[in-house]
Amino acid sequence: MTGVTYAPLPLATAQPPTTSPTPFTTPNTDNCPNKTTPPPPIDTSEVPAPGESAPKPLPIPNPPIGGDRLGGCGVVLPSGAPGLPEGISATAFVVSDLDTGKVLVAKDPHGRYRPASTIKVLLADVALRVLDLNKVVIGTQEDANADGTRVGIGPGGRYTNRQLFQALIMASGNDAAHAISAQLGGDEATVAKMNSMADRLQAKDTRAATPSGLDGPGMSTSAYDLSLLFRDAMTLPLFAELIHTEQVDFPGYPADPKNTDDKDHPGYPIGNDNHLLFEYDGALGGKTGYTDDARQTFVAGAQRNGHRLAVTLLKADVLPFRPWEQAAKLLDYAFALPSGASVGQLPNASAKSTDSTVVVASPPVIASTEPADDTASDHRGLRNTLIVGGVILVLVLLAGARRMNRPRR
Structure with missing residues (x-):
């Protein structure tokens, strides 16, 4: 697969630093250190707002969702399987079959970690089902002010929802997440819709605190849940298309009329920030994530010999290999397992069922087949x-x- 020209992101980079503050060691989770909550935060991002308290930990399902073996916290391998490849720094991971839902290999599958921008998979799964892709949205200053990685939405810019989803999924734009969540009723309403869908899909370790994946009080997911959310999103043709798209043109926005020195901002190309897409044979695409508290997070899919597998990594590091390289190693390992290998199962719940909590704040404009x-x-x-x-x-x-x-x- 050929490379892609990455446009310079105007306000922030989509990728974290390539260095690690600590030397690499394989994380040991045998004693279930993250059974109820993610690891302690290293910054103040999860401090509740004044007058509010942090949410209580999510209940732990008993028996474990997906099967008894997935209740373990260490490495879970099929009977007779060889040892894992070297250099996997992810604290938790799961490799699963996108079609059958079989879990092939796992480590701390239900351990609770922060998702970072991989939670955008859940936001897309909610919003793609209800927003009109052709509707034009006008960019706001609030969009432009979004914290973290931004694709470059500007006040007065005109963006279709399709373009906002491209920015959300390909370039991890938090400004795009803000523009999408505004159409769903704002951040609080959007988070409620995301959590409702996660619950319906039986992703019981997952609680979104922000639409974009920025850390917040109570934010949580697991490698198992992220596999489940990704599998459901992959049933949406546009989601599967966007994670596989290498590059698109993104619109600019007009000059600030109040600033005589400002000029119109031209459009520019944006590239997919998932290197597995360009480097791994059969890659379907996926989603990257990073915050100081979450560390490296990753979810992606690949196809080989008629089989489609997904891999999720949580709390990984960039040493000794980048997350996409660790994902590639785990995919190679799982593709080589014998037919029928399994340590558990993803439930077949689907977000296609109707839920009254998933509605659009303002109904999209849809062309009518009736005369006007x-x-x-x-x-x-x-x-x-x-x-x-x-x-x-x-x-x-x-x-x-x-x-x-x-x-x-």
């Missing part, structure tokens, strides 16, 4: 009259036929 204005009412009235008349005619003909066939006395 009063003509539509007239046509509907004529149609109803013809239907009623037809029913009456059928009843009259049936009654006449019955009289003709009645035996004479």
Whole structure:
């Protein structure tokens, strides 16, 4: 697969630093250190707002979702499987089959960690189902002020929802996440919708605190849950298309009319920030993530010999290999396992079921197949009259036929 030209992100880089503050060691999770909550934060991002308290830890399902073996906290391998490849720094991971839902290999699968921007998979799974992709959204200063990685949305810019999803999934734009969540009723309402969908999918270790993946009080997911969320999102054709897209053009925005020195900001190309897409044969794409507290997070899929697998990594490091390289090693390992190898199962719950909590703040404008204005009412009235008349005619003909066939006395 050929490389891609990455546009310089105007306000922040999409990738974290390439150095690690600590030397690499393989994390040991045998004693379940993160069974109830993620590791302690290293900054103040999860401090509750004044007057609020941190949410309590999510309940731990019993028995474990996905099977008893997935209740373990160390490495979980199929019977007779070889040892794992060297150099996996992810504290937790899961490799699963996107089609059958079988979990092939895992480490601390239900341990709770922070998702960082991989939670955008859940945001996309919610929003793609309800937003009109052709609707034009006007960028705001609030979008432009979003914390963290931004794709470069500017006040007054005109963006279709399709372009916002491209920015969200390909370039991990937190400004795009803000513009999308605004259409779902704002951050608080969007987070509620995301958590409702996670619960419906049986992702019981997952609680979103922000739409974008920025750390917040109570934020949590697991390698198992992230596999489940990714599998459900992959049932959406546009999501599968976008994670596999290498580069698109993104619109610019007009000059600030209040600033005489400002000029129009031209559009520019944006590239997919997932290196596995370009470096791994059969890669389907995926989503990257990073915060100081979450460290490196990653989810992606690949296809080989008719099999589609997904890999999720949580609390990984860049040493001795980048997350996409660790993912590649785990995918190679899982693809080589014998047919039928399994240590558990993803549930088959689907977000396609109707949920009254997943609604759009303002219904999208969708082209109608009915004539507009009063003509539509007239046509509907004529149609109803013809239907009623037809029913009456059928009843009259049936009654006449019955009289003709009645035996004479």
